[in-house]
Amino acid sequence: MQQDAFDIAIVGGGLVGASLAAALRATRYRVLLVEAFAPDSAAQPSFDERTTALGNASRRVFENLGVWQGLLPQVAPITRIHVSDAGRFGMAQLDAAALNLAALGYVVPNRAIGLALWQSLSGAPNLTCAMPARLDTVTLQDDVAVLSIVDAQGRREARARLVVAADGVQSKVRAAARIGMQTHDYGQHAIVAGLCTDQGNDGTAFERFTHAGPMALLPLAVPGATGWRTLVWAARPDDARRLMALAPAAFISTWQQAFGWRAGRALQLASRNLYPLALSRADASHAARVVLIGNAAQAQHPVAGQGFNLGLRDAAELAERLQAHDGDPGDPAFLAGFSAARAADRHGVVEFTDTLVRTFSDERPAVGALRDAGLLLFDLLPPAKQLLSRVSLGFGGRSPRLTRGAWST
Ligand SMILES: Cc1cc2nc3c(=O)[nH]c(=O)nc-3n(C[C@H](O)[C@H](O)[C@H](O)COP(=O)(O)OP(=O)(O)OC[C@H]3O[C@@H](n4cnc5c(N)ncnc54)[C@H](O)[C@@H]3O)c2cc1C
Secondary structure, X not given: OOOOEEEEEEEOOOHHHHXXXXXXXXXXXXXXXXXXXXXXXXXXXXXXXXXXXXXHHHHHHHHHHOOHHHHHHHOEEEOEEEEEEOOOOOEEEEEOHHHOOOOXXXXXXXXXXXXXXXXXXXXXXXXXXXXXXXXXXXXXXXXXXXXXXXXXXXXXXXXXXXXXXXXXXOOHHHHHOOOOEEEEEEEEEEEEEEEXXXXXXXXXXXXXXXXXXXXXXXXXOEOOEOOEEXXXXXXXXXXXXXXXXXXXXXXXXXXXXXXXXXXXXXXEEEEEEEEEEEEEEEOOOEEOOEEEOHHHOXXXXXXXXOHHHHHHHHHHHHHHHHHHOOOOOOOHHHHHHHHHHHHHHHHHHHHHHHHHHHHHOOOOHXXXXXXXXXXXXXXXXXXXXXXXXXXXXXXXXXXXXXXXXXOOO
């Protein structure tokens, strides 16, 4: 590290922390970014084998940050969403064209997003990257935060007026700020796998609710190949472990039985990974010298593909406010303003996702009938569809400038 005094220290250079760093590039703030893993490391937990479904607001953020163009070869647009409930008649379809949108969302490999973001950071004159380096402790004082960082050379100290916790659900920064976290375990694990079928992608994303948990099949752009999709299959932990242990052919045939033939016959399976699923919500979003963004503030079930989209809006709002702010970035009134601005969107998205998971895992017949009615109404009523398309743009309040028009630093 060349300096030890910064305006802002971002702890965690995963999807959300790296996005914030990119948005603060070329601002007047001296920024330190601390990340435990190199972006191209197989162990990087944020840029792993998963794919992320980005909403239109997130696409605009990446366009404004100048990383979207480079991602395009690996971007699969979602032009239609097909929702069905296993064993029941309810189904619904959402079409981008009917909503006058080019796409409802875009599926991009996490690794591609991570590499593009980190590439965009190289050479930024106001940015110091400590990577690979781990935040060990952080001491929060009234006027400054003192970070103790460990890397291959040993231990170093850095001071910052604001520490941004972008270090994920097990955030050390949040713990140091004594902010509690409420967690609800859904009793589900998600299997994420690549699946190739004999039917080419037409941009349809399938969402299927089964007794054991929801399943999503998303289009995937693999340069030089067709028919690849990402499967996100949430199941009870024991069932998920059993599915993980199956030989590829047995896994494929079990999946085909549960999903049906809408996407054709599955031919090939790529890597499978397992993720325990829980809803986690921090009790507060800021404290003295600290602000929480992304999974450090809230982590949710991936059924609606909202976790990163929401975290990116945290980063966009914080960057916009910091740019307009004149003075101490750790000023309590400034941090309170940020938390208030993000409250409605965070609450809306978390409640929406949680209700979806609970409603579709309820096996009581009356709830099943309500689901059928809901899906039918959803298919028949344009306002219901437009409400859902709001999810792609964020809930409540104004949206950050990075998600809308032009952005300049
Ligand atoms: C199966 C699955 C599918 C998903 N699909 C979608 C989707 O389609 N759309 C969507 O919007 N969201 C999706 N999500 C949610 C999304 O992945 C998360 O919301 C997102 O990863 C949060 O990013 P983050 O940067 O806040 O946290 P993380 O991804 O957890 O990154 C935290 C970073 O902090 C670093 N770090 C942690 N501790 C330290 C330390 N002490 N020192 C230094 N560095 C540290 C880590 O190395 C990591 O890089 C999905 C989640 C799952 C589990």
